[in-house]
Structures are given as structure tokens and as C-alpha cells.
Amino acid sequence: MSIEETEKEIVEEFDMFDDWMQKYEHLIDLGKSLPMISEGEKTDDRLIKGCQSRVWLKSELKNGKIIYTADSDAIITKGMVALMVRVLSDHTPDEIINAKMEFVEKVGLTKHLSPTRSNGLLSMIKQMKMDAVAYKTMG
């Protein structure tokens, strides 16, 4: 599935919910199902510092595609992190660099990305893209 197709799928998924409480329930479910980073791998260099919830991000290049694994100590943040991973993981660095991530706004997550929410989500997207740039230049 292309990045855009996944984005579309997520937007449709969230459209099914009437209110934010249900959206949060869905995010919590997503958070619970996210494959976690093992405790030993939650090193400081993988930590994306937010003020309140912490996010860890691991990226590996496999057959020209980047595989992301991520985790957070807060479950709602983890649900949002799961969405980012679902959209961007298993794509080439070029695809990731060019991803518009429009679903974020369409789903109504923008308020969680403002720097003041300080949950590290904005920094996470930046870091995912920076990792892609790094892999691209590495060749």
C-alpha cells in the first residue's frame, strides 16, 4: 500500500467515529497493539524528548526500505505514534521524505502536534524524515 493509500485508510477509519472520546478509544487500542521497543533498546539516542510523554524511535534499512519501530510511555501518544509508523514504515527514503502527512489534519490530530502539547509527536515526524534523509545520503 502506498503512503497516500494508508493515509486515506486512516482518515476513513476515523470518520466512523462520532466524537473525540471514541477517537481516543481507537487511539488507545492502536497504542496497545503497537509492537514495542524492548526496554534495553530504549536508549537515550532513540529518545525524542517531549515535555510530558516520551517517545522512542528506532529505524532500520531493509531491502531499500525503512522499517520504523516506536514506543511511548503514554498510551494515547503511543496510539498516535502507531499511526505515524503505519503510514511511513516499509517505504523507501524518497517516499518518506516526500510524504505530505495530510491525514494528520484530516483526522483532527493537529492540535496534538502543536509544540505546546509537547508530547514529542512533532519532533517524531521530523526525526522520521531526518532518518530517511540520512539513509538516502548513505546511499
Next chain:
Amino acid sequence: MNRNRINIPLKLLYLQGKSPLFRIILNFVFPIMTELKTPDISIIDIDKIRADFPILSDKVNGKPLIYFDNGATSQKPIQVIETITNYYKHQNANIHRGVHTLSQEITVAYENARATVQKHLNALYSHEIIFTSGTTESINLVAHSFAKQFLSNGDEVIVTAMEHHSNILPWQMVCEERGALLKVVPINSDGELILEEYKKLLNKKTKIVAVTHISNTLGTINPVKEIIDLAHAQNIPVLVDGAQAVPHTFVNVQDMDADFYCFSGHKLFGPTGVGVLYGKEKWLNQLPPYKVGGGTIKTVSFERTEYADLPLKFEAGTPHIEGGIGLAVAIDYVNEIGLDKIAAYEHDLLEYATGLLQKTDGVKIIGTAKNKASVISFVVEGLHAFDIGTILDQLGIAVRTGHHCTQPLMTHYCIQGTVRAAFAFYNTKQEIDLFIQGLERAIKMLR
């Protein structure tokens, strides 16, 4: 079903404004009736008070706002809001400068505001009241001016383990600059200062003690008078951070014998951007100005400047005029209700909420001092404060989550952060019921 419980008083407020008869019944007959049965709920006229705070009838995320983030900042009564708009509509002029009428009138109003603060803190002189931008600036002023004059290599400054970053960082900075040492009074597991350890820290090298009156995270009310007496026995001055104390208790700086006392207007139902530094005349006279410029001088030449007397020496530049005046109105407002009544009412809320939280599965209260203000921090086993705060926000309930600018305290308790509910006199038990229900719902969702 429970949302109706909060809707009833709101509806009453509406009616109260409409019908004089209803107002009489509500304000006079009803309190008398209830006083006979249950004295505690008639301590203050809660419906009348809530009507004074416009924001309390707003909705947030489609739900009636329940505002429990009073430790961060308090809401403002209409009297304060109108004072500020009236200032801009009819009073705006610069103070201490002009011969024209507006300038003279606003200068008088501003100086009257200073006198209101003086009376409220029971300071000896009104020139011992310095207007600042808030607690943080007040502490920075003292730390920098005091260090310049009195702190040298090898000296010591004492703070406590429960200080807000605003009462740590200024001292840390001046200590680093001067080669002085920062000493920290530890706390016990209930979140109370260990006075025996404090006594051991006081010595000839100690130059100043900085301590919070009430902890913003734990709610602990510190025995400041005792702390000050112990320091004074060795001629050491004490700065008290009163940011969290002034909204909840009487402060009498002469009785307490504080050398410096700081607070912020915005936590005392007044405007943001204005605060107070009280300092004993003898200390303020010895300190050099911290920032300089217009308004702080007697005479200026390029060779030499003679600084103005107190309080202007510390008030460079055009001050937050409407802030000072608004703060005085907020103080009058609180005094009209009566701080003793406020304290009793809030204590009732605290006990009520504490009892319910203790019964909530998985909740652990952080800060169980014997002497507490209406601030409750807690953690929920296995859950992150951010998640709980996010769900409560969806229900219109505003709480604070995180480390509350007290990271060393979080380290002490080995936690990342807490959820904090801080009650003001406009909060109610019905709101606490809704908060507990919301919390239970959040826990169920997140587990």
C-alpha cells in the same frame, strides 16, 4: 445524569440575575435555611461567587468547564476584568510622569493599589511593596541584587527539595557566578520538610534561606515562621515564595518576620504579568537595583547617578499599571469573602476529594502532609498522567499534568509526573464528583 447536578446551580445563577425576589431568596433566605441544617455549605455564597467568574459558565469540548488548574493560574472575577477594561477606556495615562489630570489620577490609583497590598500582607510601610512582573521576577530580583552585595566564594544558600524551579534556578545561577554552594533541605515521604536536617544545614557560611510557603505540587504548608526563627537566630535572612499561599491563607509578613515575600497576581484572581516583592526596608535599602532605567533615579549625569528611594529604585520603566490596580481589586474581592471562610471552604473540598481519591482503584496521592492546602497531586498505577489529563480534558475538566516545574521533587518520588487538581473557592463538591467519575472513566479506558 450527574451533569444535571451542575446545571442546576447554573440555572439558578441565571434566574438570580433576572429576578430580584429570587435573588433575595437565594442570597438571604436560602443561606439561613441551610445554615440551620448543614453549616459547612453556607460558609460562602457559592452561587453568587460563581456568577462573578464569567469563564465558569463556559463550555469546553462541549462540556461545562470544571476548572481545577488553579495552581497554574486562577480565573478572574468580573470586578477585575472590568477594572482592566475601564482603565483602557477611561483612565489610561502614564504614572509618576505627567502634570495632567489623567496622569495624576492614575498615579494615585496605582499608589493606592500598593497600599492595598501593604495592608493585605500587613507590611509596615507601603514602600516595602515592590511591583514586579510576578513571583519569578521577584525572586530573580532578590537573588541577583542580594548576591551582588552579600554572596561570595564559599558562601552557602539554602533552598528546599520541594521548590518550584523559579525558586531554584535564580539561586543556582548566582551561586555558580559567585562560587557559592546551594544546599537543599530534604523532605520525608509525606512531603514535609525535615526540620532537623534544616537545622544542621544552617551555619556561619549560610547567607540566605529561600523556601516556599506552600508547595505547588504537594500542597504542603511549610512552618515558615519556625523556619524563619531558626535562620534569624543566626542572623540569616529568609525569602518566602508565597505564590501558592496568598490565594489560600492569610499572610502576615510582620508576624511571620519574613525578610522577603513574593507572589504573583494571576494566582490571586488578579491579572497576569503583575506580581509583588515585599522586602523589609532595612534589606531593600541595602540591595542595589536589579534593572535600571526611567523612573528609578533622583539625578542622572554621565558621570554618576543617584537612585530614587524605595520603592521606585526597583521599578525601572513603565510598570504594569492596570495590573497593579486590577490586583488591588482582586485582593478586595478575596477580603470581602474573607480568607478565613475561603480557607475553611477549601479545606472541606480538600478532605472531600482526598476521601474519594483514596477510594479510587489504583490512585496514589503524592503529598500527604498533615498541614495541606487544597492541592492534590496523584499518580495512577500503570498509567501516564498525560493520558489521564487528555481524557479529562475531553470531559471539560482542566487539571495539570506533568512535573509542575518541580523536577527534583519528581526525582525524589521516582515518578515522571503527577495529575494535579488544585481547588479554589469557586469550585464545588459537585464538580469533584464529576471529576472522580471522569477519572474512573479514564482509568477504565486506559487500562
